[in-house]
Amino acid sequence: MQLSGVGVSPGRVAGPRVVVVADLREPASSPVPDDLRAEAGKIGSAAESVAASLSDRARSVSGDARSVLETTAAMASDPALLASAEKRVLDGSLPAPRAVWEAAGEFMTALRAAGGYMAERAADVADVRDRIVASLSGLAPPGVPELTSPSVLVARDLAPADTAGLDPDLVLALVTEEGGPTSHTAILARALGIPAVVACAGVLGLAGPGLVVDGSAGTVSPSDGRVVAPARTSRPEWDGVGRLADGHRVKLLTNVGSASDARAAAAAGAEGIGLFRTEFCYLSATSEPTESSQRAAYAAVLEPFAGKPVVVRTLDAGSDKPLAFLDMGAEPNPALGVRGLRIAFDRPDLLDRQLTAIVAAAADTGVELSVMAPMVATAAEAAWFASRARAAGIGRVGVMIEIPAAALCAAEILAEVDFVSLGTNDLAQYVFAADRQLGAVAALNDPHQPALLRLVGMVAEAGAAAGKPVGVCGEAAADPALAPVLAGLGVTSLSMNAVALAGVGAALRAVDLAACRALA
Known part of the structure; x- marks a missing residue:
């Protein structure tokens, strides 16, 4: 019996399986403590x-x-x-x-x-x-059991502390029933060169002493437990400059949501920040953070990139991202409801205060600031956001292209802003009517899908005609096999998690622009 999941780190291996039992029993609500x-x-x-x-x-x-x-x-x-x-x-x-x-x-x-x-x-x-x-x-903490021989590690999901401590000489592959392409399992498996498949429903119940794992195809099958593992390749070398073999520049930037993300990305050589998810600074807030607290939180993230370009995305929240101080009410389909920039149409004061805090944080840290809005559908929405952002003192304004309508009207949108950035995760979800968190339809959210790439090409063509940059900041940007295709389509920058930078940088350095265009 062969199971299918989402392949997130390439390679084909086989070996005995070790199951991680990480669930802790839910603690009781009684007795009431004496003190x-x-x-x-x-x-x-x-x-x-x-x-x-x-x-x-x-x-x-x-x-x-x-x-x-x-x-x-x-x-x-x-x-x-x-x-x-x-x-x-x-x-x-x-x-x-x-x-x-x-x-x-x-x-x-x-x-x-x-x-x-x-x-x-x-x-x-x-x-x-x-x-x-x-x-x-008074219990032992959950986690990966001690491995004494090369094994395939199987779990419902793996915690970051578990994946961070893995020995690549003993872990042949990782397979989880849950997770996705941006989970820590996926990120660190790619960084360590370990084949991995996530969102593989039923793998914990698969019979047999061992597993065959194909991280490229996203498949898992039973085996007799014998070890079959090709030699691993070393991590690619990258000099910190995104360019093709002929010198054509494709900037390699990073996606961050916290100060620790930013420090790791700076250490990995990112040329700047292509996506700062500011909503991470709001998650635990029971009331709207003050401008001063926002300013401090943003500055902590921007500080490692002093003197470098950063793109800050305004609050991407709504009824599908419940925040205590935003009472949006119930919606029958939150993914298609009031989220992202749409919140600001009824609450422009919320956006204005955030823009003020962003400008102040940029001044505090000396970064080269750009700001963009999420979930923009029309040129009129782009113009509305640009006018407010420029009134706040922001010189370079852009928007996310993650709604198919925006991709189809990219020329009109680019007439209103200075740049656009393609959020391929949401764009794929809307193009294919496939929930990006649902493993059963994960294949439709594959960034190699032709329909998605055709939209990327349309937007890049509009950017070239307008003489304005077009970036990609979705999971597609982190794929070394896809990066040359995106460059060939006309994308001018790629933004990704820090661990993907070296692999993408090396992949781009191996080809020239003519080869990239042929691939596209």
Whole structure:
């Protein structure tokens, strides 16, 4: 029996399987603690212990693994998470483990509703939750069992702290029932050169002592457990400049949502930020952050890129990304509802305050600022946003192209703004009517699909005619096999997670523009 999932890191291997049992039993809501204040005090101590353990592990590794562990350690001591858990003890008379469980659940619900990259961060919160609950309960933390021989690792999902600590000499491949192309499993598997398949429904129930994993085809099959593994190639070399073999420039930028993301990307050699997801700074807010707090949060992310170009995306939220201070009401189809720039049409004051904070943060850090809006459908919407952004003092204004209507009217939109950036994750979702988080239709969200690439080509052609840049900041930008095709279509910059930079940079350096155009 062969199962299909989403191949996120290429290669074909076979070997014995090891199943990760990571689920922690849900803690009880009783008995009521004798001393609520003392019970609440346990939460901070447990979180501090978990954060310290993760930080110690981070110091023992380097590169992408270190960045992931540092981010998870910071999440373990998130003041908003801890405050929410402590409040549940004091106000709800809950035991500390249950309070942490419920507080983390609230955060996870918001992230899953957000979709895309943010939805996949729910697994990170679950990992932190389980570690703190285990500490409070006197249990061993969940995680990958110690491997003594090369094996295929199988799990419902893998936490960032688990994937960051993997030994590539012992892990032949990774297979998960959940996750997506931007999960930590996918990102670190690519960085380590380990074949991986995610969103492979039913793999935990697959019979047999071993598995054959094809990370290129996205398939998993039973095997007799014998090891079959080709030699791994070393990580590609890249000098930090995005260009083809003939010198044609294709800037390689990074997608970030936090200060730790930005530091990792700067260390990896990103030429700038192509997408700063500002909504990450809002996730734990119960009321709209003040301009000063926004300014400080944005500056922390921008600071590693002083003197370099950065593109800040305004708040991408709505009923599918529930934020406590945005009461958008229920919608029958949130993906097609009031989200992104559409919120600002009724709440322009919210946008204006954010623009003011962005301009101030850019001045504080000395970056070369550009700002773009998400979920723009028409040229009129692009013009409305551009006028407000320029009134706020922003010199370079753009929009996201992630709605098919915007791609079809790219020429008219480019007449109103200075650049556009293609969000291929959402664009694919809308082009194929296929939920980007649903494994059953994952093949339709493959960025190699001709219909999607034809839209990219149309937008790039409109950009060339207008003499304005056209970037790609979706998952398509992180694919070394697709990068030359995008360059051949006329895309002028690619923005991706930090770990993908070297592979994409090396792939572009191996071809000239004529070859890229032939591929396209």
